[in-house]
Amino acid sequence: MSALIELNALGFAWPGQTELLDIPHFRLERGETLFLRGPSGSGKTTLLGLLGGVMRPGRGQIRLLGEELATLSAARRDQFRVDHTGYIFQQFNLLPFLSVQENVELPCHFSALRRQRARERHGSETEAAQALLSALGLGGHALSKQRAGALSIGQQQRVAAARALIGQPELVIADEPTSALDTDTRETFLRLLFTECQAAGASLLFVSHDQSLASLFDRSVSLAELNRATRPAES
């Protein structure tokens, strides 16, 4: 079985700057949960941008599900991203003016594939969103009709997780999703995330600087180890 993500001889530099990323090799297997440790400024955001197809690498290969991202057009990369990747960011993940329900359904409006999968498994996008929300402890009609902006940060992150998982994308990328949460909610959130990723058969790429969480994952990697471009003075 091919890897979910495979990077080969990847290099990236902002125009006029020295190379920020130089990753000889990196793999993420299907269904794997990986903790990627990287302090801010280590090129973490850039790597995620490359994986999302928002940016093109200067050199090397990025394969997602066996597809070479760099050869796809910008529009195809966008489509590929929404079809196969769900995102959870640090905070402010939701459109505050939409309801919780509408927020969770958002990817289904931009990806026919995920809409189709949600329907196949749950009957409709609404059902799929409801199922994910209740699995994440946010069940109930009253809550799903609420404006997303009215929820607490912890609840918002769980809604974001539900959104990342709807329509079963193969990969969930979480960029510091727990840093706005307190320690108790952090663990609960992670456990829920693991369970749901497993249920959906999704791999989880979890990026954080918080080493204490690393033990919960299948594998833990430091970006500094991967990235040869990082100069010792900075790490």
Add this chain to the structure above:
Amino acid sequence: MYLFRLALASVSNRRFTALLTVFAIALSACLLLAVERVRTEAKTSFASTISGTDLVVGARSGAVNLLLYSVFRIGNATNNIRWDSYTQLKENPRVKWAIPLSLGDSHRGYRVLGTNLSYFEHYHYGRNQPLLIQEGRPFQDLFDVVLGAEVAEALQYNVGDQIVLAHGVSIISLVDHADKPFTVVGILARTGTPVDRTLHISLEGMEALHVDWQNGTPARDKGHISAEQARQLDLTPKGITAVLLGLNSKIATFSLQRTINEYRGEPLMAILPGVALQELWSLMSTAEQALFIVSLFVVLTGLIGMLTALLTSLNERRREMAILRSVGARPGHIFGLLMAEAFALALMGVVAGLGLLYAGIAVAQAPVQAHYGLYLPLTWPSAYEWRLLGGILGAALLIGCLPAWRAYRQSLTDGLSVRL
């Protein structure tokens, strides 16, 4: 469609600025339509001031001047027409009817018109509508007066009231005809034309007022002729101001016009009222166009308001755009989202503008008609007005391209997450 719903949700999240924007567009659209409607109606009502009359005859001057004093009762004739010229015209076999008009006196700012009963029969306006007497009857006695609707309403006169006419046409007249009061015997129905602002008396009555006058001043003591004495005199006027002619056949219009213009008895001039009306209107078209251009600029200002609101919102919405990107919106979607928003704002503005317009017309219809004789109809927008509204929406879309393009660029550089 989904983008449009997203745009609406986003707009309603910023409803205060959105409302202001919509309001500005609504006001400007309303103004544009109002100007357009008043312009159209003014032109129509102007063109229908007089109808059915084939030629207007007066002393030789300018066509517009003749039209102004004979039809609009503005200004004065430079010269009179002799009575025998009038009778000759009336006898002309090509002439079906002739209405003599004699101007010069006034009553509290309203013009007094001396004429005869043919006026009530043949003077038509609008789409060939005759004058209707709403109350009372036409004048019969020497000192009878028939009022235009506005005169009766503004001065609160009723049939049976006695009024005194003033010499000359200024609002405050130093000389009046207090010795020969007139009795109101009839009030005309409203026409929306200068007829509403006119007091009608017989030519003989007009003559009787001035029978004892010499050199423009009333006679004193001995020369004075009382109202009763005047009745005994021959009151056939020596001259009148203008004549309105209706012909048996329209084909004869130009030849009769030439005949009159070449009349040897005295210098006369005949004009076609339709042509003169157009000439007069074209004098005003500059002002009319200026008004239209000003309202176009007001629309532009409204749209620039929208542009400002959209552009300033972009920065605070970078996160929104990034979130949309992360759930799969392509930069093209972001562009579409902003366009949808601009369109939604403009559409709401235009709809609200129409609402304002109709509310305004409903409120102002009666007073505008009363004061300006202008009837503003509460009808559906005309094809031209729809095109204007479509133009506003088109311009909004065009202007919306700018913030849409900026958002597009921004979403390309920001990617999926924004550090704010």
